Amino acid sequence: xxxALGPLILFSLNVLSAVxxxxxxxxxxxxxxxxxxxxxxxITVGFMLLGVGLLAEAGxxxxxxxxxxxxLKSRVLAVLATFTYLSIQVLAYVIFAAGYCYVAFGRGWKxxxxxxxxxxxxxxxxxxxxxxxxxxxxFVALVLLAFVVFQxxxxxxxxxxxxxxxxxxxxxxxxLAHVVLLVSVIDLAGVLFLAGTVIQFLxxxxxxxxxxxxxxxxxx
Amino acid sequence: MGQPEKPRSTLRINLDxxxxxxxxxxxxxxxxxxxxxxxxxxxxxxxxxxxxKGLIEMQQEGENRFYRITSKGVSFLIEIRRAEAFIxxxxxxx
Numbered sequence: 001x002x003x004a005l006g007p008l009i010l011f012s013l014n015v016l017s018a019v020x021x022x023x024x025x026x027x028x029x030x031x032x033x034x035x036x037x038x039x040x041x042x043i044t045v046g047f048m049l050l051g052v053g054l055l056a057e058a059g060x061x062x063x064x065x066x067x068x069x070x071x072l073k074s075r076v077l078a079v080l081a082t083f084t085y086l087s088i089q090v091l092a093y094v095i096f097a098a099g100y101c102y103v104a105f106g107r108g109w110k111x112x113x114x115x116x117x118x119x120x121x122x123x124x125x126x127x128x129x130x131x132x133x134x135x136x137x138x139f140v141a142l143v144l145l146a147f148v149v150f151q152x153x154x155x156x157x158x159x160x161x162x163x164x165x166x167x168x169x170x171x172x173x174x175x176l177a178h179v180v181l182l183v184s185v186i187d188l189a190g191v192l193f194l195a196g197t198v199i200q201f202l203x204x205x206x207x208x209x210x211x212x213x214x215x216x217x218x219x220x
Numbered sequence: 221m222g223q224p225e226k227p228r229s230t231l232r233i234n235l236d237x238x239x240x241x242x243x244x245x246x247x248x249x250x251x252x253x254x255x256x257x258x259x260x261x262x263x264x265x266x267x268x269x270x271x272x273k274g275l276i277e278m279q280q281e282g283e284n285r286f287y288r289i290t291s292k293g294v295s296f297l298i299e300i301r302r303a304e305a306f307i308x309x310x311x312x313x314x
Contacts, residue, residue: 031303034231035312043310103311155311163309214305217298 006194007061013197014058017204021051024207027215042099046092053088060085086137093144100151138182145175166210173203231300231314233258234275237266238289238297241276246286 025047032040152168177200184192228236233256240255241247253263267287270276275293279286289297304314 027306031306034300034303035307035314037307037312039310039312040307151311159308159311161308163305164311167309210309211306214309215302217301217305 006190009194010061010197011058013201014054014061017201018051018054018058020204020208020211021047021054023211025051027211038102039099042095042102046095046099049088049092049095053085053092056085056088086134090137090140090144093141093148096148097144100148104151104154134185135182138178138185142175142178142182145171145178149175163210163214166206166213170203170206170210173206174200177203229314233266234270235297235300235314237263237270238275238293241287242289242294242297246279246288249285249287252287 025044028040028043028047032044149168149171152164152171156164156168177196180192180196180199183189184196236256237252237258240252243255244251249260249263249267252267253260256263256266258266267276267278270293271278271287273292274290275296276287276289279288300314307313
């Protein structure tokens with residue numbers, strides 16, 4: 001069966017983004033012994049989960065030959081697959097936010113993480129049903145990403161390095177992508193959903209540039 | 221009033237020693253001591269550890285001792301530089 005162009009593009013971009021996510025997770029794991037930081041642990045686990053979530057999303061779009069917006073429109077019983085990848089991706093952003101909480105608040109990170117979780121989980125309870133769950137997932141991811149971006153901006157304003165700039169840019173683009181994805185799911189707009197995925201992919205391209213540049217550093 | 225400076229990590233001290241030895245070529249302990257800003261006792265402890273790990277080697281010429289970085293030490297420095305660049309992206313430091 002020939003795959004429609006939309007799901008095919010979605011599949012390719014999500015697989016490529018997943019590869020970058022796994023690479024980032026690998027490097028964070030490799031360098032964790034150098035700087036024993038909970039943020040690096042969060043990046044290791046978070047990007048691994050994000051990679052799994054992106055692969056699951058890619059697999060779902062191929063298996064169904066449809067994007068999430070198509071699924072929502074046609075009410076195909078793809079609830080479980082989509083539920084799974086949205087949950088995994090949201091969990092990844094929860095872990096990133098917790099890691100950045102640790103860096104920002106030190107020993108009070110558990111309290112700060114719990115506060116953020118309480119706010120976002122309150123929003124999840126407000127939504128019932130699959131359509132609403134999809135909207136809630138993107139909304140929660142948006143809130144968590146906004147926090148991660150805020151921390152990224154603070155970090156870059158202090159360090160002014162090209163490395164922190166690329167990481168900040170990656171998270172800004174992923175945040176922007178989730179705004180577009182949220183609107184597309186609310187409006188059931190397939191083209192917007194594709195646009196959101198492209199923007200998210202550009203975020204992962206920024207991460208890839210960061211990985212390549214940091215790996216090419218030679219002796220001082 | 222600024223925040224008090226954080227004490228150097230063991231890794232940072234080892235890096236300072238390795239950089240000093242690499243820059244000098246055949247480095248005398250007094251030069252390393254000056255560059256790494258350490259007391260004599262602590263320097264001896266760190267140098268012994270680095271020799272044990274195969275990152276530097278010691279050469280004795282009469283009364284004088286010299287330290288030289290090994291190829292393993294150079295590879296270690298490069299790996300740490302890459303790690304530093306990576307973690308800097310997330311606002312961390314060694």
